[in-house]
Amino acid sequence: MPRYSLQKRSLVTGGAGFLGSHLCERLLAMGNEVICVDNFFTGTRRNIEHLIGHQRFEILRHDVTFPLYVEVDEIYNLACPASPIHYQFDPVQTTKTSVSGAINMLGLAKRLRIPILQASTSEVYGNPTVHPQTEDYWGNVNPIGPRSCYDEGKRCAETLFFDYHRQHQIRIKVARIFNTYGPRMHPRDGRVVSNFIMQALAGEDITLYGDGRQTRSFCFVDDLIDGLIKLMNSADEVTGPVNLGNPEEFSIAELADLVLQATGSKSRIVFAPSPVDDPRQRRPDVTLARTLLGWEPVVPLAIGLPRTIADFRSRFFA
Ligand code: NAD
Ligand code: UDP
Ligand code: UDP
DSSP states (O other), rough: OOOOSSSSSEEEEETSSHHHHHOOOOOOOOOOOOEEEEEOOSHHHHTTTTTTTTTTTTEEEOOOOOOOOOOSEEEEEOOOOOHHHHHSHHHHHHHHHOOOOHHHHHHHHHHTTOEEEEEEGGGGGOOOSSSSOOTOOOOOOSSSSTTTTHHHHHHHHHHHHHHHHHHOOEEEEEEEEEEEEEOOOOSSSOOHHHHHHHHHHOOOOOOEESOOOEEOOOOOOOOOHHHHHHHHTSOTTOOOOOEESSEEEEEHHHHHHHHHHTOOOOOEEEEEEOOOTTSSSSOOOOHHHHHHOOOOOOHHHHHHHHHHHHHHHHHOOO
């Protein structure tokens, strides 16, 4: 379709969520027009209230499981509940969002001949038997468990992306995102960073699941957004999948100590049972992102955690 404006028009699905809101903000700062599409299942207007009224920003309440006809130059497909509490609330809808949502957004990309980025996840590796995970590892995923709606939904979305690429020559960019944290995380998403911060600030017990020796790596949101934008703007032949995450690995018990130190809280640490299929170890190998995109995370937990705590304090304990 002919166009009058030279500004790039970006569509961000899931734009009112944690990552989506930071992405919308960054794209606006780059001078793009941004259409934020969200059904407000886990995202909130509050996450984007500072963008409302911006000349180049627009919000559409829409569920990506239904077709969407808009005219844009690129698509960032982030719509999907991301934390276990949220994606297990309505697991059928979670799979529909990943699968039907991907089909609709790929159909849109196909009609417009534009690039599309998929927010995939380290969960496609399941409970990995290879450590750290490189992109060529196929994963160890339970197809019928309580996490499957998310893991298998995201795996099927990746399949669709690669089939649209092979069959219809769509320019695809698949990012496998590892645990990311930062301001605007949902306070009750049950994730470890948000749980620990909320518990520490409220003076409640810190709930350590299992023995606390399981590991994760935590990427600060600003680093992750840099990675997504670099990936979208990479050469056409760069399709991914590309791991994006922080390779510095911490045990969950170490994280609990860091949160206690950074908040100055007197909360006690208590042990609780491990969730079903809880991966023991997770750390990205980001060699590919470093080589292809010149990207690597620069914000350590020691800097990102206090920034996140300050945000939680101002939102919930002011
Ligand atoms: P989030 O829950 O804050 O954001 C997801 C957004 O998608 C929300 O605003 C929600 O309302 C919206 N949404 C859900 N279903 C929708 C639908 N059917 N139609 C339209 N909008 C819908 O989660 P997040 O942490 O910002 O995650 C964003 C994306 O990144 C997700 O696709 C997630 O799977 C992926 N991801 C996130 C992480 C992480 O650590 N945060 C890790 C791996 C992958
Ligand atoms: N679609 C959409 N917006 C568009 C173009 C397509 O939402 O601008 C949806 C449409 O509903 C379709 C899906 O994307 O079901 C897949 O499109 P594709 O062209 O691959 O398939 P087809 O239309 O042939 O089923
Ligand atoms: N976890 C914990 N206490 C909590 C929340 C989570 O010990 O209050 C643990 C959880 O069992 C897992 C790790 O922290 O081993 C990361 O959990 P999260 O749900 O944040 O992310 P994911 O399992 O998807 O990586």
